[in-house]
Amino acid sequence: MPFGNTHNNFKLNYSVDEEFPDLSKHNNHMAKLLTKELYGKMRDKQTPTGFTLDDVIQTGVDNPGHPFIMTVGCVAGDEESYEVFKDLFDPVISDRHGGYKPTDKHKTDLNFENLKGGDDLDPNYVLSSRVRTGRSIKGYSLPPHNSRGERRCIEKLAVEALASLDGEFKGKYYPLRSMTDAEQEQLISDHFLFDKPVSPLLTCAGMARDWPDGRGIWHNDNKTFLVWVNEEDHLRVISMQKGGNMREVFKRFCVGLQKIEEIFKKHNHGFMWNEHLGYILTCPSNLGTGLRGGVHVKLPKLSTHPKFEEILTRLRLQKRGTGGVDTASVGGVFDISNADRLGSSEVEQVQLVVDGVKLMVEMEKKLEKGEAIDSMIPAQK
């Protein structure tokens, strides 16, 4: 459902100048790229489900951003948003995804056998491995826009699909609304439970409406495959385990995803995907693979090396603290994951993580022995 003023047709009685948001103190992709001309061109448009330009940009208007961190500042309300508002989304996508052009094609490859190696990361250094992505269900509006009825349908479909999984994928669904205290405690200690979004980036985009209606967590009995329902995307799918066997994690990820997709297709609700943008998700930053593959790895020496940042950049990797995005590292342990999402396939992105982390662990070992690592520094990938 539209929220805020967005269907207020009185605003079309006012000129573009009078309606245009004040973005003078803003630092996000949307604010950089939205001109008055573009605003004027698109402001009376809407997608077939009624999402408007003001809906798209509200989160970016309300959150000026950070002088050092570039947030995206716009969201999609449905699959068609990326088409109807392409005059804004194309430049934002290009800016965010390294110059990706409107004519570029994105390759999807979820064939885990194409990954080379990945099963021999040293568990003395690599403490855990994880791959996550998101999926949107075709035919439904996205979290900024969907009504309670739609959200409940998505939950129902997801629960049905997941209930039919078996073998290592057999599991259970915990709706947020009705979980017991004991279940909640368990999910918190497993680090599975997601909370009501407090980040204004999400709340200003309307994603926390009606909380916790239609939201829940599903995980398999082994606690290695986890699905979040109706948080920031329709589905967030996570495969994880302790240790360094990223190959196994990625295999489970691909197999699980494909099983789920088949079931949704049978219900005539496949995943949102096209050959230009790959998998369609709420935030433009997650287009393409929507994949973040990463490890928690001990790099106390390498992380203090002056070339650490450069090495990461060249390897097309990024670092985070072990609490996730916006946290600091604790005890020299870092979360290292792929930086790219769009323009390379799942296999390619996980390959970068596997090869890059392997190299960095070798560098760490060298530094432990007091040896130099300059000859190991790679070329830009």
Added chain:
Amino acid sequence: MAAKQRQQLSNSNFWTENLRLTVGVTMASSFGRLMSGRGAAALLAGLGAGTMATGFLGSENGSLVAEAKKKLYPPSSDFPDLRKHNNCMASALSPAIYAKLRDKLTPNNWTLDQCIQTGVDNPGHPFIKTVGCVAGDEESYEVFAELFDPVIKDRHNGYDPRTMTHPTDLDASKITNGMFDEKYVLSSRVRTGRSIRGLSLPPACSRAERREVERVVVTALAGLKGDLAGRYYGLGDMTEKEQQQLIDDHFLFDKPVSPLLTCAFMARDWPDARGIWHNNEKTFLIWVNEEDHTRVISMEKGGNMQRVFERFCRGLKQVEQLIQERGWEFMWNERLGYILTCPSNLGTGLRAGVHVRLPHLSQDARFSKILDNLRLQKRGTGGVDTAAVGDTFDISNNDRLGKSEVELVQLLVDGVNFLIECEKKLEKGQDIAVPDPVAQFKK
């Protein structure tokens, strides 16, 4: 677009079935002559929900998909889960009412779901009953009357908008005994809100509408003279120094963090078109585009409530005159009095109060009962949801709707004088009596 035309256009939309933006100015102006002043407002207010515009959801193309969606998702599939909720909206909203109102639109395209979103997102507190719904425009109270009327009844002690009328009286000269003993009363304050007719309310307004509210109000305030002459500080462009001064004066309001407000879309585009105006003497203060179009506050140290209320009424009347000169007016009607965003502020929107020292009385077991019977409430000196510090309390009127401004302020005055008498008696070791309950509004 000129203010007069703009207002006339919105008034004409009130009557049209179709939400077309091409309503000609000539058509609008003939309606405009009918639509002016309190008489017209009462006329419009008297209309039932059925005559209000029920437009299409969006554009021509959108309407087909919207129609299909309505069939796919009947109201029953969208009905919110309110089982764990405790607010006035949750008490009043039945599946039947929801089904009837879900697909209706105000002339502004504001929907029921948008009215109730804040109440769905904020289940409330077992002890405190919040309201749980807001209006997006003046017409919300009409189009969604089947929800708002019981909410109003619940919140305002049984006031029935279908059968009762609300009295407005801003003649401060009628107040008697309005000068408190300053040994006990430290400060006196009266606040209310006003909305500009023809512009959407804070949950629903576009940036241009909000900027228009700011323009209309600031232009009017610039015309105030004498003890009311003052200055406007836009939130977005005040200097550090101005900001610090406003904080020290306890005038500055901040971006809302309460989810009751943010979930009602009131913090959008912050701080665009928000600001604070106050007179040079710092006794008359106006907030622009916070929770309402305007919040108007008259205050001073000491116990001269008479003067505070006199300034309040004078200031309000002058501002009203100044906006009328430019073709604008306040939202008001006979059923609901002054129209504000939250149903709890309908009627007078008035909270008159004092900071008063009651060291003995506040320890007496009968204190709460006395306040109840006097139709007063106590708060800490930090305002709503704060605790009292020491023995100083914020005492103010409970009611907003069904009694006039003069009646409510007189109630406060009489009540506070009574509390002070009690305090003096207890000081001397004499006993006090709990007063009879004050009468409710005349039915």
